[in-house]
Structures are given as C-alpha cells and as structure tokens.
Amino acid sequence: MDQIIIHVDMDAFYASVEIRDDPSLKGKPVIIGAMPHERGVVATCSYEAREFGVHSAMNVKEAYRLCPQGVFMHPHFEKYKFVSGQLHAIWDSYCDASEGVALDEAYLDVTRSAGTFDRAAEIARTIKERTLNELGLTCSVGVAYSKAAAKTASEEMKPNGYFEIRTQQDYIDLIIDRDVSVIPSVGKKTTEKLHEMDIMTVRDLLDRQEEVIELLGSHGTMCVQLASGIDVRQVVPYRPEDAKSISREITFQEDVFDYGLLSDVLFLLAMSVEDRARRHGLHGSGVVLKITYSNMRSITRSRNTASCQSATAIHREAVSMLMALNRRPVRLIGVGVYNLSQGSVRQMTLDDLFDLQIGGGSRDVRDELRRLRGIYNYDFEANLDDILHKEVMHRVTEHMRVQRMISMSSAP
Ligand SMILES: [Mg+2]
Structure with missing residues (x-):
C-alpha cells in the first residue's frame, strides 16, 4: 500500500x-x-x-x-x-x-x-x-x-x-554511502559488530546481505529490509501519554509450559515497559500481568504498588503473580504498568534508567542479563538497544524458547 x-x-x-x-x-x-x-x-x-x-x-x-x-x-x-x-x-x-x-x-x-x-x-x-x-x-x-x-x-x-x-529509490540513494548506523533498528552494538566485519556503509551491508543475516539471524533480515527501503509499518494511532497503561506482550510460535522461560521473558518485557514509560516521563503505580493459555482463555492479574519504576521491580511483581497461577501451556504473555502519572520522576530513577542505556550502573539489571546469557546463549547486554524494538524482541524470545527446548531435551 x-x-x-x-x-x-x-x-x-x-x-x-x-x-x-x-x-x-x-x-x-x-x-x-x-x-x-x-x-x-x-x-x-x-x-x-x-x-x-x-x-x-x-x-x-x-x-x-x-x-x-x-x-x-x-x-x-x-x-x-x-x-x-x-x-x-x-x-x-x-x-x-x-x-x-x-x-x-x-x-x-x-x-x-x-x-x-x-x-x-x-x-x-x-x-x-x-x-x-x-x-x-x-x-x-x-x-x-x-x-x-x-x-x-x-x-x-x-x-x-x-x-x-x-520513493524507495530516493531513500536508498540518500543512505547508501552512509554508515550502517543510519538504518533504523541498527543500534550501537549492532553497528560495532558490523564494523568489526568491515561492513561500514549501507552499500557494504547490501552487498554482503548473506553474511549479515548469518551474523544477526532474523534481526539481520530486518536490517537488510530496512536498508533496502522496505518498511510497511503503518501509523498506529496511539499516544502513550494519554494512555492509562503501558504494556508489552509476546505471542509464542508454540505454546510454552516452561514457567522458568516465562519468567525470563517477563524480564525483557518489563525492561521494555520501563523504557517506554521513561521515554514519556511516566511512571505507574501498579503492575498488570496478562496470560493467554493455549485454549485461548485470557486472564489478567494486577497489583497496586508504588515501587514499579524499575524493570526489576516490575518483573518481581509480575513473576510473583505468575507463580500463583495454575500451570497450563501459555500462548501469550504480557506485562504492563498502570495508573500512569507524569512528572515527579525522581532523579535517582532517571539516573538508573539512563545509566543502563549508556552502559553504566543498574547492577541488578546487568546481573540478570548476564544470568540470562548463561542460560540462553545470547548476549542480551550487548544487544539491549535492539531488543527493545518490538520485532527484535519477538525474535529473541523465540530464540530463548528454542534454546530452552534444546537444553531440556538434552538434559540427562
Ligand atoms: Mg526531538
């Protein structure tokens, strides 16, 4: 269109x-x-x-x-x-x-x-x-x-x-000799990885598409598409600052019965929710968990809490609600914060969040990402900028699901 x-x-x-x-x-x-x-x-x-x-x-x-x-x-x-x-x-x-x-x-x-x-x-x-x-x-x-x-x-x-x-051709002509970081979805870390392979410009990337896809997997496919000027995303009428809640959810390709995996996926979703809230200068005073089971039945659980301004705090609340549920195969999982209010964002909170983005403190988050890396054989920390993109997160959680299946099936 x-x-x-x-x-x-x-x-x-x-x-x-x-x-x-x-x-x-x-x-x-x-x-x-x-x-x-x-x-x-x-x-x-x-x-x-x-x-x-x-x-x-x-x-x-x-x-x-x-x-x-x-x-x-x-x-x-x-x-x-x-x-x-x-x-x-x-x-x-x-x-x-x-x-x-x-x-x-x-x-x-x-x-x-x-x-x-x-x-x-x-x-x-x-x-x-x-x-x-x-x-x-x-x-x-x-x-x-x-x-x-x-x-x-x-x-x-x-x-x-x-x-x-x-036109698409105008776009390609404009960016083709620029650094790969000009491509949306190519964050700082991805840029570094591409540079290490001597893929410096968009032209290099388009010339070496197969290598890029091999290096970055499905994220690579997306980068190649965007570099080619293909972007069919539509404008979605949404103004987060008007919203009563901010949430993120993931639908799995296959149902998941592994609640350890669900808990880990919730962590990435919580990071994304926190990131979005912060960018709009918002914070919530409650956490909501949403689950759709394999039989398409959906349930939500929510909890009022003042302490839901960090990803780790959102995650903690969501997991405690998750663990209280009956265990059945899950098709979709989501987490959000609600009762959003503006301003009065405490300086510490802003700092902590920004620190995370610029590679500074927020030790809890870093520790957790390192732990996940050990389990899923994926460098979450290095790809943080990219993971927060919806499309990339979807692919990363699929990777996690598959990794987890492989390690479960090879366990003694
Ligand atoms: Mg501006």
Missing part, C-alpha cells in the same frame, strides 16, 4: 521550552538533566551546548567538563507534557492518524488527508509555521513514503528543517 507519512520532531524540545519561557537563556548552552554535582545524564541540551560536544544521554559530569559555563537544569515534565498536548492538537488536525513516539515527536499518516506529496509538503509547511507562531518552538519535519524514511527525512536538515523522500 502506498503511504504518505510525516514525521515531526521538535528541536531540542525540553531546552527550547525552557529558553522560550526564560528569554535570558537565549543563546546560552542550556543543559537539561541534572546539576553538575548530581548523578545524572543529559536529557536534552540546546544547540549552543551541542557545539561543546554535549549530547543527550551523556553523563552530566562529562557535560560539565566539556561545558562548565553551561546552564544546568532539572527537567520540568509537567510543563513539557502540557506543551506536548498543544503540539499534538495542531498536528492531529492535519492527518488521518497520528502516533506519538515521545512527547515531542510523532508520525502522521496523511495518505488520505493529503492525497499527494505536494499537498503533504504544504501540510508540513503549515505545521512548521503554526508550531512556531502559536507555540514559539521550532520543529523538523520529514515527508516520505514510509515511517523509516520519514524519520530519516526529519533528521536530515535538523534543526528547523524540512526534507522529503518520495
């Missing part, structure tokens, strides 16, 4: 909002995250700060070393969420469906509402104008034939940019 998709992404969102609201910050390197003497990482920084080499996910201490004159601030999520609502109100009026992927970023399906790329380009211009005139903020907009291409397009001319990628 031919699609026309707009990807809109605010420029340095948190920092831009702070600068808009306090013009004395204009032109200064504004760094949002934590104070230099605190543990923490950079959530967003202004373009002036980027010139010093500061970037998001960087340790705040490192940011301070690079840019001691920076204006360091804590994030104000309530404010960003409010502005996000205003942004979505503008964006949503131009599309058939919109899918928020963060407070400041969304995919808009304009296939029908625009009808043509020329008209979509007009809509994109209007969105940029209204965002600036009504909210005093700049954004970058990409228009393309697929979600992946639209995202690439919006990054192309950042900040305050506009770019179009009308």
Whole structure:
C-alpha cells in the first residue's frame, strides 16, 4: 500500500521550552538533566551546548567538563507534557492518524488527508509555521513514503528543517554511502559488530546481505529490509501519554509450559515497559500481568504498588503473580504498568534508567542479563538497544524458547 507519512520532531524540545519561557537563556548552552554535582545524564541540551560536544544521554559530569559555563537544569515534565498536548492538537488536525513516539515527536499518516506529496509538503509547511507562531518552538519535519524514511527525512536538515523522500529509490540513494548506523533498528552494538566485519556503509551491508543475516539471524533480515527501503509499518494511532497503561506482550510460535522461560521473558518485557514509560516521563503505580493459555482463555492479574519504576521491580511483581497461577501451556504473555502519572520522576530513577542505556550502573539489571546469557546463549547486554524494538524482541524470545527446548531435551 502506498503511504504518505510525516514525521515531526521538535528541536531540542525540553531546552527550547525552557529558553522560550526564560528569554535570558537565549543563546546560552542550556543543559537539561541534572546539576553538575548530581548523578545524572543529559536529557536534552540546546544547540549552543551541542557545539561543546554535549549530547543527550551523556553523563552530566562529562557535560560539565566539556561545558562548565553551561546552564544546568532539572527537567520540568509537567510543563513539557502540557506543551506536548498543544503540539499534538495542531498536528492531529492535519492527518488521518497520528502516533506519538515521545512527547515531542510523532508520525502522521496523511495518505488520505493529503492525497499527494505536494499537498503533504504544504501540510508540513503549515505545521512548521503554526508550531512556531502559536507555540514559539521550532520543529523538523520529514515527508516520505514510509515511517523509516520519514524519520530519516526529519533528521536530515535538523534543526528547523524540512526534507522529503518520495520513493524507495530516493531513500536508498540518500543512505547508501552512509554508515550502517543510519538504518533504523541498527543500534550501537549492532553497528560495532558490523564494523568489526568491515561492513561500514549501507552499500557494504547490501552487498554482503548473506553474511549479515548469518551474523544477526532474523534481526539481520530486518536490517537488510530496512536498508533496502522496505518498511510497511503503518501509523498506529496511539499516544502513550494519554494512555492509562503501558504494556508489552509476546505471542509464542508454540505454546510454552516452561514457567522458568516465562519468567525470563517477563524480564525483557518489563525492561521494555520501563523504557517506554521513561521515554514519556511516566511512571505507574501498579503492575498488570496478562496470560493467554493455549485454549485461548485470557486472564489478567494486577497489583497496586508504588515501587514499579524499575524493570526489576516490575518483573518481581509480575513473576510473583505468575507463580500463583495454575500451570497450563501459555500462548501469550504480557506485562504492563498502570495508573500512569507524569512528572515527579525522581532523579535517582532517571539516573538508573539512563545509566543502563549508556552502559553504566543498574547492577541488578546487568546481573540478570548476564544470568540470562548463561542460560540462553545470547548476549542480551550487548544487544539491549535492539531488543527493545518490538520485532527484535519477538525474535529473541523465540530464540530463548528454542534454546530452552534444546537444553531440556538434552538434559540427562
Ligand atoms: Mg526531538
């Protein structure tokens, strides 16, 4: 199906909002995250700060070393969420469906509402104008034939940019001589692995498709597809910040009766739930477990708890509910957090989560991932960026299921 998709992404969102609201910050390197003497990482920084080499996910201490004159601030999520609502109100009026992927970023399906790329380009211009005139903020907009291409397009001319990628061939032409990390779903670790094999550019990857698939398995197949400009994903109307819960679930290819495996899969799902909640500045106050048995009967169990802001805590609650259930073959398992609220994200929590992403602390999670590696013969830690993608997680859990069957059948 031919699609026309707009990807809109605010420029340095948190920092831009702070600068808009306090013009004395204009032109200064504004760094949002934590104070230099605190543990923490950079959530967003202004373009002036980027010139010093500061970037998001960087340790705040490192940011301070690079840019001691920076204006360091804590994030104000309530404010960003409010502005996000205003942004979505503008964006949503131009599309058939919109899918928020963060407070400041969304995919808009304009296939029908625009009808043509020329008209979509007009809509994109209007969105940029209204965002600036009504909210005093700049954004970058990409228009393309697929979600992946639209995202690439919006990054192309950042900040305050506009770019179009009308066809699959245009997309390939644009990225073919770039580093493999340009491909969506190729995270940091996958990039390293490919580089080690001297697969540096998209061209290298397309020339050596068989090796890539051999190296990365089904994830490799997906990378090759995306590198070829194939992306049939649709815009799913969903705004997590409006949702009452955030959940993730997995359907197994074959029913699972191994509750140890279910518990381990729940850990990956819990990490993903936590990741999504964090990216939207949300936290829950309850954990829900969902199971569909092989006879298609579904049950949910939930538990209110204030301590469900880390993957390990979500996992702990979910497993304790799982273990209280009657044991029957399971077809689907899912976990979520509910009673979501915004803001008041404690600094420690943010730190812990970010640390995990940038390869720092969060020892519990690392220990657990190492334990899983021993069981499933898969380097979860190294592939963390990628696993959190839905498609990859599905494949990884299948790998786990198969590994577990093999080891069970060869046990004495
Ligand atoms: Mg942004």
